[in-house]
Amino acid sequence: MAKVYNFSAGPAVLPHAVLAEAQSEMLDWHGSGMCVMEMSHRGKEFMEIIHDAEHDLRELMAIPANYKVLFLQGGASLQFAMAPLNLLGDKQSFDIVDTGHWSRLAIKEGRRYAKVNVVASSEDRHYSYVPTQDNWQCDPDAAYLHYTSNETIGGLQFDFVPDVDVPLVCDMSSDLLSREIDVSKYGLIYAGAQKNIGPSGLTLVIVREDLLGKARADLPTMLNYQTHADADSMYNTPATYPIYIAGLVFKWMKEQGGVKAMASRNTEKAGLLYHAIDSSNGFYSSHIEAPYRSQMNVVFKLKNEALDDAFLSEAKKNGLVQLKGHRAVGGMRASIYNAMPIEGVKQLVHFMLDFARQRG
Numbered sequence: 290m291a292k293v294y295n296f297s298a299g300p301a302v303l304p305h306a307v308l309a310e311a312q313s314e315m316l317d318w319h320g321s322g323m324c325v326m327e328m329s330h331r332g333k334e335f336m337e338i339i340h341d342a343e344h345d346l347r348e349l350m351a352i353p354a355n356y357k358v359l360f361l362q363g364g365a366s367l368q369f370a371m372a373p374l375n376l377l378g379d380k381q382s383f384d385i386v387d388t389g390h391w392s393r394l395a396i397k398e399g400r401r402y403a404k405v406n407v408v409a410s411s412e413d414r415h416y417s418y419v420p421t422q423d424n425w426q427c428d429p430d431a432a433y434l435h436y437t438s439n440e441t442i443g444g445l446q447f448d449f450v451p452d453v454d455v456p457l458v459c460d461m462s463s464d465l466l467s468r469e470i471d472v473s474k475y476g477l478i479y480a481g482a483q484k485n486i487g488p489s490g491l492t493l494v495i496v497r498e499d500l501l502g503k504a505r506a507d508l509p510t511m512l513n514y515q516t517h518a519d520a521d522s523m524y525n526t527p528a529t530y531p532i533y534i535a536g537l538v539f540k541w542m543k544e545q546g547g548v549k550a551m552a553s554r555n556t557e558k559a560g561l562l563y564h565a566i567d568s569s570n571g572f573y574s575s576h577i578e579a580p581y582r583s584q585m586n587v588v589f590k591l592k593n594e595a596l597d598d599a600f601l602s603e604a605k606k607n608g609l610v611q612l613k614g615h616r617a618v619g620g621m622r623a624s625i626y627n628a629m630p631i632e633g634v635k636q637l638v639h640f641m642l643d644f645a646r647q648r649g
């Protein structure tokens with residue numbers, strides 16, 4: 290066994306068992322004599338792979354029958370454009386909650402195609418909280434409300450599902466499958482795969498069928514959800530290998546007890562880390578208000594920034610890598626997606642306590 294404990298925000302750690310299985314099937318998938326990468330996407334072998342992946346995802350998330358699951362490309366970033374281009378219909382505007390970096394990018398891209406109404410923002414306190422719904426200024430003519438359930442860079446996570454009269458659109462790139470959700474509350478859910486799902490190059494879209502067919506007429510064919518829904522994600526060549534790995538991840542999750550089991554492990558892992566931060570007498574700190582602390586991306590600072598480099602290099606010597614915070618916020622970030630074992634988190638906590646003892 291290699292390896293290190295990899296706390297990267299994405300592309301991120303994958304379950305060891307999944308990588309080992311992919312390795313064992315690399316040269317010959319199930320007696321086909323081919324690597325999955327070499328298969329025609331329309332051949333019966335790959336059709337089985339994508340069918341199983343969708344089936345398992347539907348089971349894991351209890352996705353109702355009136356939702357389409359689409360395996361797309363272009364990253365979550367392309368969804369910042371595809372969502373308004375497909376869902377506005379005859380409306381001009383959509384609502385959005387501003388909770389940090391990724392919602393701001395969704396706002397910026399959305400403004401190219403729509404009037405974007407920011408219903409609330411937590412910028413006033415450095416994105417340390419999620420604005421509660423009582424003060425949202427919703428536009429009665431909005432086509433939908435968009436929010437980012439987990440801000441990967443800021444480490445800020447919604448602890449509630451907005452209750453609004455318009456369809457909910459959610460960027461779940463960094464917390465899809467990490468906790469149970471009721472899909473029927475959403476119009477559209479999207480996520481780049483490279484955190485909890487699989488390799489980069491695949492974007493998952495889950496869309497309620499009645500929201501399809503509203504795209505502007507001049508929309509490029511490839512940007513229309515309907516195109517991909519009608520063709521079962523086979524209008525053109527999908528990201529075959531990432532879909533295969535995602536399928537293995539879904540199977541692994543089912544073996545582990547599904548999303549419910551993931552969620553309780555994630556709560557435990559995040560709890561260990563935040564406890565270490567909070568009980569460090571200020572050596573480490575999190576600026577996020579307790580209810581909104583991300584269970585996926587634990588963002589923290591050292592009181593003495595001059596120790597940042599030493600923290601990172603000593604962590605690396607201990608096999609704990611990719612802990613540097615995003616350049617936009619500085620400090621540290623430990624991303625602890627589903628595939629991060631609790632042992633990795635325990636080792637990190639152990640290291641943090643040691644480091645604080647020696648340098649505090």
Ligand code: PMP
Pocket residue numbers: 299363364365366367391437439440441442460461462463481482
């Ligand atoms: N939204 C969120 C919440 C993200 O974390 C990311 C990527 N880190 C994106 C959108 C952009 O995703 P992509 O790189 O797949 O375009």
